[in-house]
Amino acid sequence: MTSSRKPKIALVGNPNSGKSSLFNHLTGLNQKIGNFPGVTVEKRTGHTQLPDGTMADIIDLPGIYSIYPRSLDEQIVAEVLLDHHSPSTPDKIVVIVDGTNLKRGFLLLTQIIDIGLPTILALNMMDLAAKAGISYDFIALSKKMGVPVVAINARKGVGLDELKKLMAKPLRSPEKPVFSIWPEAESAVKELRATLNVDNDYEAYQFLEQPQSLKFLGAANQATVTNIRNKHSFFPGKFQGAETIQRYSFIQDLLNDVTLKASDHSWKKNSSRLDQIVTHKVWGYLIFFALLFLIFQSIFAWAQVPMDLIDTGFAKLSSFLGSVLPAGPLSSLVAEGLIPGIGGIMIFIPQIAILFAFISVLEESGYMARVVFLMDKVMRKFGLNGKSVVPLMSGVACAIPAIMATRTIENWKERTITIFVTPLMSCSARLPVFTILVALIVPDEKAWGFFNLQGLALMGLYLLGFVAALTSAYVMKLLIRVKERSYLIMELPTYRIPKWSNVGYTILEKTKAFVLEAGKVIMAISIILWVLASYGPGDALSKARENVLEESKNMRLTEQGLEDRVAAYKLEHSYAGVIGKGIEPIIRPLGYDWKIGIALITSFAAREVFVGTMATIYSIGSVSDDDAATIKDRMKQEVNPETGGPRFTPATGFSLLVFYTFAMQCMSTIAVVYRETKGWKWPLIQLAYMTTLAYVSAFAVFHLLS
Amino acid sequence: MAGSSKNVAEMHPGEVGIVSGFTDDHLSVKLMEMGCLPGAAVRFNFTAPFGDPVCISVSGYELSLRLEEAATISILD
Numbered sequence: 070m071t072s073s074r075k076p077k078i079a080l081v082g083n084p085n086s087g088k089s090s091l092f093n094h095l096t097g098l099n100q101k102i103g104n105f106p107g108v109t110v111e112k113r114t115g116h117t118q119l120p121d122g123t124m125a126d127i128i129d130l131p132g133i134y135s136i137y138p139r140s141l142d143e144q145i146v147a148e149v150l151l152d153h154h155s156p157s158t159p160d161k162i163v164v165i166v167d168g169t170n171l172k173r174g175f176l177l178l179t180q181i182i183d184i185g186l187p188t189i190l191a192l193n194m195m196d197l198a199a200k201a202g203i204s205y206d207f208i209a210l211s212k213k214m215g216v217p218v219v220a221i222n223a224r225k226g227v228g229l230d231e232l233k234k235l236m237a238k239p240l241r242s243p244e245k246p247v248f249s250i251w252p253e254a255e256s257a258v259k260e261l262r263a264t265l266n267v268d269n270d271y272e273a274y275q276f277l278e279q280p281q282s283l284k285f286l287g288a289a290n291q292a293t294v295t296n297i298r299n300k301h302s303f304f305p306g307k308f309q310g311a312e313t314i315q316r317y318s319f320i321q322d323l324l325n326d327v328t329l330k331a332s333d334h335s336w337k338k339n340s341s342r343l344d345q346i347v348t349h350k351v352w353g354y355l356i357f358f359a360l361l362f363l364i365f366q367s368i369f370a371w372a373q374v375p376m377d378l379i380d381t382g383f384a385k386l387s388s389f390l391g392s393v394l395p396a397g398p399l400s401s402l403v404a405e406g407l408i409p410g411i412g413g414i415m416i417f418i419p420q421i422a423i424l425f426a427f428i429s430v431l432e433e434s435g436y437m438a439r440v441v442f443l444m445d446k447v448m449r450k451f452g453l454n455g456k457s458v459v460p461l462m463s464g465v466a467c468a469i470p471a472i473m474a475t476r477t478i479e480n481w482k483e484r485t486i487t488i489f490v491t492p493l494m495s496c497s498a499r500l501p502v503f504t505i506l507v508a509l510i511v512p513d514e515k516a517w518g519f520f521n522l523q524g525l526a527l528m529g530l531y532l533l534g535f536v537a538a539l540t541s542a543y544v545m546k547l548l549i550r551v552k553e554r555s556y557l558i559m560e561l562p563t564y565r566i567p568k569w570s571n572v573g574y575t576i577l578e579k580t581k582a583f584v585l586e587a588g589k590v591i592m593a594i595s596i597i598l599w600v601l602a603s604y605g606p607g608d609a610l611s612k613a614r615e616n617v618l619e620e621s622k623n624m625r626l627t628e629q630g631l632e633d634r635v636a637a638y639k640l641e642h643s644y645a646g647v648i649g650k651g652i653e654p655i656i657r658p659l660g661y662d663w664k665i666g667i668a669l670i671t672s673f674a675a676r677e678v679f680v681g682t683m684a685t686i687y688s689i690g691s692v693s694d695d696d697a698a699t700i701k702d703r704m705k706q707e708v709n710p711e712t713g714g715p716r717f718t719p720a721t722g723f724s725l726l727v728f729y730t731f732a733m734q735c736m737s738t739i740a741v742v743y744r745e746t747k748g749w750k751w752p753l754i755q756l757a758y759m760t761t762l763a764y765v766s767a768f769a770v771f772h773l774l775s
Numbered sequence: 776m777a778g779s780s781k782n783v784a785e786m787h788p789g790e791v792g793i794v795s796g797f798t799d800d801h802l803s804v805k806l807m808e809m810g811c812l813p814g815a816a817v818r819f820n821f822t823a824p825f826g827d828p829v830c831i832s833v834s835g836y837e838l839s840l841r842l843e844e845a846a847t848i849s850i851l852d
Binding site: 169170173443445556561 | 800821834
């Protein structure tokens with residue numbers, strides 16, 4: 070290790086071992102999320118100051134039980150730990166083990182030790198262990214394992230000074246491997262080490278066991294590994310069970326030696342009692358649905374105030390910049406393209422933050438594992454997994470973090486189906502579209518005395534999306550045939566009071582991921598859309614003002630009214646308008662005209678743009694100067710020249726609502742699906758499927774109602 | 776022995792047994808990694824509302840398994 074560069078320290082441990090608490094304590098707000106080079110899994114990194122004054126990079130790896138990966142999250146850990154010749158190879162590894170029960174954490178620890186990187190063992194939750202009457206001989210433990218040991222309490226940040234001291238110290242790689250390679254595999258390991266210059270036996274052994282999941286090897290080296298494997302008839306997986314047993318027997322002997330006082334292994338009573346209520350066939354579901362109701366209620370009620378603030382704030386900024394910047398295409402791009410684009414991203418932050426606050430609390434407390442437990446049987450009927458519940462719930466806020474949350478699903482088919490149907494859950498971007506259309510076509514009256522009809526319609530749309538998601542999942546379950554087995558071997562962690570700072574960090578992380586992931590795309594698209602809406606063929610746009618003046622000679626227009634008409638005229642004759650008119654024959658069967666066509670085009674990349682486009686087309690100026698009621702009134706007055714009746718009949722309105730419920734219309738989702746499925750196949754199938762579903766359903770609705 | 780052995784899926788809530796082996800190689804590796812080891816005491820805690828998945832305690836951990844997975848764990852009782 071050279072002293073000139075920052076040491077890199079990776080945190081490794083079982084899920085629920087307190088790894089994130091430790092990471093948050095060490096790094097505070099100095100965290101960032103990036104991607105591992107060449108791999109599509111995000112990594113959390115941060116830095117911390119060591120006692121000798123140097124800064125160390127801390128890398129938080131996903132929680133795992135073993136170096137043999139089963140899910141995408143686990144695979145990344147295997148890749149990072151087994152690649153010893155990359156710039157991102159950690160210099161030291163801190164293995165965090167739950168001090169109240171060492172066994173399973175030690176399985177991972179012995180694997181890490183055998184990989185041969187300098188390792189520190191951090192025993193977490195030693196306060197709870199002490200309460201349970203457990204104690205260990207740390208000196209004996211350290212000697213037998215060949216690694217330094219430190220006791221910490223990651224929740225309270227106790228013991229971190231000691232840990233940082235160890236991080237700063239030069240450490241040698243552990244010398245004694247725990248696991249001895251099988252005699253049958255020795256020759257293969259030897260040849261591989263010589264050929265590929267591998268540091269140690271177990272690392273080479275892992276290459277032989279799982280070359281296909283170690284992308285860093287590259288095609289040439291993977292082929293070499295396969296050749297050596299065949300030559301020495303090495304069967305991957307053959308000895309994995311035996312290896313685990315060997316390790317556990319080592320661990321059992323070790324624990325017998327170092328345990329000063331063991332806990333009586335009485336079954337955990339408190340947790341079980343709570344579980345009897347939480348997983349009860351009546352109470353369990355009641356509690357879950359009550360929680361869901363609370364979450365949705367708060368997403369819609371609490372988020373409204375900050376969302377309105379952001380909305381008006383950006384509108385003001387936009388019109389302010391429009392008035393102070395010198396007139397010209399660049400100012401117009403900033404005021405009408407960039408600023409509303411950024412505003413369009415920011416407006417979703419409150420809902421996303423609130424949703425992830427809830428999800429994080431449920432996960433931290435251990436309740437989420439019970440939801441998976443409760444829902445697994447039902448979800449499996451639809452080709453999903455109990456673990457699909459979290460992505461589907463998150464999808465109500467935004468499909469992007471939701472799709473990223475599918476990584477914990479081990480089974481490829483169940484994960485793909487979850488990714489595929491999640492965008493059908495009505496996300497927060499659909500809400501503004503729903504709100505305005507529902508207000509337009511559904512009377513604000515009460516049914517049976519207390520149900521608000523508009524509220525019912527809105528709820529119906531959310532239900533429609535959910536039902537479509539489940540139905541599509543079921544169809545895909547029948548269509549996709551794979552042999553891979555699905556399983557749900559999952560820990561039910563002990564209930565705990567959530568650590569609020571961890572909740573805070575999760576909110577921050579998810580919001581950041583959304584702003585960066587979706588933000589880039591929404592930004593780019595809003596600039597393209599601005600170009601399409603601001604420029605047009607011929608000289609129609611430059612003559613807009615004269616033409617409007619000519620048309621409206623006999624009308625007494627106010628200054629504002631004239632400006633609005635000019636804007637509408639410009640949009641009609643812009644490229645967006647031309648395309649809108651071009652697709653009119655296609656959308657006419659759904660009950661739409663070219664004006665709605667323009668809105669469909671502009672909202673192709675991000676559906677929420679619909680409202681703003683409607684405002685411009687119907688020449689009522691920018692949305693925020695007037696409130697939504699103005700757009701609604703103007704849309705209500707719009708006349709269908711063919712019938713002489715209103716343009717937005719219930720048939721057209723419902724047809725549009727259904728279209729927006731099902732259509733993909735979110736470029737960021739397509740981008741995220743591409744990234745998560747590593748190819749264009751699924752995002753394109755998804756886009757085609759959702760568009761077809763939207764078109765056919767909207768067609769059916771229009772003809773049923775008209 | 777064959778035919779007479781019992782598995783975890785056949786246990787009743789509150790029942791305790793000793794893990795004697797596995798009938799599925801692929802799953803056994805995962806189960807052992809999670810702490811479900813031959814010779815360990817296993818307690819059947821409770822089932823989810825539709826009888827599946829089930830919750831067991833083993834080696835001081837609480838695990839949830841689907842019934843078909845629980846059926847691959849043989850026990851002595």
